[in-house]
Amino acid sequence: MEGAENNKHRTTDNIAISYTGIFDTEILSVLAKEIEGTLSPDDKINKKVFKIFIELAQNISMYSLEREPNSHGTDMGVGTMIIRNFDNYYEFSAGNRTTKDSIIPVMEKCDNINSMTRDKLREYRRLQRNMPAGEKGGGNIGLIQVALTASNPIEYALVKCEDGDYFYIVSVRIDKE
């Protein structure tokens, strides 16, 4: 993990796990093990956070504007993930560089997902799951899954970087009870 920051159980800002760097298979598997094994004493919570991690980490790998070659020479997305541990919930945040044009539809998808009841969201997932692979809009299913798993709204923020790119952050809360 050269050049990357990987801090576990840091006490500042309630951070339990944080990572910034390339989102490639090997690093994702290290992070996955941390989440699965040590985040919470409650396995059900760990599984929820793990499911959310897989879906959002894959988005960074695939769609981050900032890319670096991994050890096999394949360009992978660079981004950040932070898991914060609060009294009653964990907060999972994932962020990556993007362009405004490409992220506006994603933010609209989040708004759409947040406006739905759980039953509507399940119906939407069924609809999306039946779309052929590669069909435009098929990527929604990961965000729908995140909302269903967390049982909480998807929060997001878009920050303009000094170089004109944007940094997109998506966060969800996972209740401990």
Added chain:
Amino acid sequence: MEDIHIKGVHEAYFMPTVNFEVATGNCEISGESYLEETTKFYAPLLAWIREYTASVKGPLNFDIKLSYFNTSSSKCLVDILDLLKNYQKAGGLVTVNWYYEDSDEELEEVEDFILETGLQINKIPMD
């Protein structure tokens, strides 16, 4: 036509255990499913079901015991269930047992597979 036997792997990616038997029609997918190339992994399984339902035409008993699958895998699982539903419609004998871990979300997911495919699926809590 040959059996399929794949031993599950839990490393950087998670490959499920798969056992499909021609002689009995007993089929099992278990463990975890989070793969680098999901479609490529599931394609031979779908091809096996197509061949079995076209040539062997025996009963199919599916046991699905997945403690975790990502959304890409869930699309492929729907494809499997769709094939089973079509076989059943054509007169084939199909039983699907879905073992789920004890959480409301996972039970919901099985119920959604039932709604999505129109296939009867027996919901069984995992031990």
